[in-house]
Amino acid sequence: MKKQLIITKDGSHSLFVPGLNETYHSKNGAITEAMHVFIRNGLHFNQKQNLNILEIGFGTGLNALLTLENLGNKKVHYTTLEPFPIAEEIYNKLNFHTFTKSDEEFFLSLHNCEWEREIKLSTNFTFFKTNNKLKNFNDGKFDIIYFDAFAPEKQAEMWTKTVFEKMYCLLNENGFLVTYCAKGVVKRTLKSVRFEVESLEGPPGKREMIRANKK
Ligand SMILES: C[S@@+](CC[C@H](N)C(=O)[O-])C[C@H]1O[C@@H](n2cnc3c(N)ncnc32)[C@H](O)[C@@H]1O
Known part of the structure; x- marks a missing residue:
């Protein structure tokens, strides 16, 4: 699927997918949104020292990249799913590293490193990237799930009861899922599979976001 590079309001890049009429991040700021939803309300909210994400x-x-940069003294094992990787000519142009402490080479190593292999990218950060689709992924137990699928109206099959049941099973006790989406139907579906759902203040341009807890 074709993807176009765009600049969001905080100056950081995102991608626009014309076929879906959808962006990868909020147009109000890709880094601003990711820091709010996944880092402050995800990584930093969990008190465990050793985290499986x-x-x-x-x-x-x-x-x-932001997780790696904001680890503090936590130790993270990071697993990420991507069945449709972006092309090299696109990821080479992304400007995220200009907003962070990491240099470009380090950011690119996330893209260029081998798939389906555990890689130690720093003392406290182990990275595992798999080409699997969510429906084919069943391995491991996690403390935090960054649920960053395309919106329900664009990719409905990612927001079903079956998917959230799987997310619940993949979480450790007291683990949680965070997502930028705060739709009523998503909250109801999460509750129907036993999640305790919190509605938190959203990033700029969005009233709310969700944190769904496994108690
Ligand atoms: C909204 S984008 C966000 C991506 C990423 N977190 C970022 O910050 O750039 C959604 C991502 O989900 C991926 N995706 C699509 N279908 C998927 C599936 N079945 N399983 C896992 N990921 C999927 C897309 O290719 C896309 O990269």
């Missing part, structure tokens, strides 16, 4: 949709690599 699962990301649904590696895409541009932004969430992986």
